[in-house]
Amino acid sequence: MSALPSPMPAGPSDDWLDAELRRLLAFGRRIIHPAGGAAWLDETGAPDxxxxxxxxxxxxxxxxHGLGALLGVEGCTPIATAALFGLRTTLHDDDHGGWFSAVDATGAPVGTAKSCYDHAFVMLAGATAVTARLPGADALLGEAMHVFEQHFWDDSSSRVVDEWDRSWTTAAPYRGLNAAMHSVEAMLAVGDATGEALWHDRAARVAELATRLAATYDGRLPEHFGPDWTPDLDLNRDRPDDPFKPFGATVGHGLEWSRLLLHVEATLGERAPAGLLATSRLLFDRAVADGWDVDGAPGFVYTTDWDGAPVVRERMHWVVAEAIAAAAALHRRTGEQVYAERYAEWWGFVVDHVQDVERGSWHHELDPTNQPQASVWPGKPDLYHAVQATLLPRLPLAPGLARAVALSADA
Incomplete structure (x- = not known):
């Protein structure tokens, strides 16, 4: 399949984006673990x-790799199929349903909690796999939807429950905006894959939570909450670089929400909640003002306190990837040149500092002087943000990635 067209007036060419997509996917060619599922990759792409x-x-x-399969990238279909088989077998809890967060090399669970974050990604995987017509995809997505509806979707509050014990007996008191955010992403994808508008509507209901929080906290989104969704602004103040529950405002999540709100708006059209574009702008502007080039070197800091001062100054690859995607989305939505300029600027940062042209993929973490380090993210386990950054600028705001790529392939 030829490269997708790009609406961006600045930044990398279409051919460059397509080549970078393929280079990233090639880095993951050894990712399937002997026990099933996907291995953690080291700096060279070897499974750890x-x-x-x-x-x-x-x-x-x-x-x-399901997206790669839809694009006709050689080798992606067997990798996506093998990883999907790992979700159906190695990582699946056959006794109680749902999925373990992780298993060891023998297949024994590493911890038994069932997390909304993990299950949202299983739904996203299932939606992409169904669109790519991978074997076993329909059954996987069907179960993932059922488990999510039964245990993680709280219809009365239009929000999600963050975690359960293994047998689905007791829910943890913690509530998190990260799981809610990825649930929005997953529900949009499920609605695209199934044609069931209910999932799009649910995504919009959760998006309204982010809109209210952004207005209340001047664009710095609280991440952590109690069971009644009262913000806990001091959680993990003593370990602010936690990879999943850091203290303070997470700059990259502000950018990610900025983009997702525009996907919600485009997907629902006239049924979309009011104020999504305004909130998208607020989140984008706040993340850029607080996070970009604020400490003597280019790059986005990881987190800030509630006054916008940097807390964790390391640069994570996923943050600039989300910045690129958010700028592209806002340019597509508004046509305003400032977003195209930011888009081009941040791709320049990736080329200068984040791409690892020798060993592959992107450096997952840089220190405050933009030198590679691994204090939070050792190795290179994640292709998701970088791959999406090469695709989102070339696709409409709706439908989502898998459906949009499939429609482009059929055109």
Missing amino acids: LDRPVHTWITSRTVHV
Whole structure:
């Protein structure tokens, strides 16, 4: 399949984006773990078999290689199919249903909690796999939807429950905006794959939570909450660089929400909640003002406090990937040149500092002087954000990635 067209007036060419997509996917060619599922990859793309097999990494592998399969990228279909088989077998809890967060090399669960974050990614994987017509995809997506509806979707509050014990007996008191955000992404994809508008409507209902929080906290989104969704602004102040629950405002999530709100708006059209574009702009502007080039070197800091001062100054690859995607989305929505200029600027940063042209993929973490390090993210386990950054600028705001790529292939 030829490269997708790009609406961006600045930044990399279509051919460059297509080549970068293929280079990234090639880095993951060894990702399937002998025990099933996707392995954690080291700096060179070799599987680190001493680390557990994670559901979120396996699900993202199905997703990105499923997109590659839809694009006709050689070798992607067997990788996506094998990762999907790992979700159906190695990582699946056959006794109680749903998915473990991780298993060791023998297939034994590493912890038994069932997380909304993981299950949202299983739904995303299932939606992409159904669109790519991978074997076993329909059954996987069907179960993932059922488990999510039964245990994680709280219809009365239009929000999600973050975590359960293995047997679905007791829900943890913690609520998190990260799981809610990826649930929005997954529900949009499920609605695209199934044609069931209910899932799009649910995504919009959760998006209204982000809109209210952004207005209340001047664009710095609280991440952590109690069971009644009261924000806990001090959580993990003593370990602010936690990879999944960092203290303070997470700059990259502000950018990710900025983009997702525009996808919700485009998907629902006249049924979309009011104010999504305004909130998208607010989140984008706040993340850029607080996070970009604020400490003596280019790059986005990881987190800030509630006054916008940097807390964790390391640069994570996924943050600039989301910045690129958000700028592209806002340019597509508004046509305003400032977003095209930011888009081009941030791709320049990726080329100068983040791409690893020698060993493959992108450096997952840079220190505050933009030198590679691995204090939060050792190795290179994640292709999801970078692959999407090469695709989102070339596709409409709706439908979502898998459906849009499939429609482009059929055109």
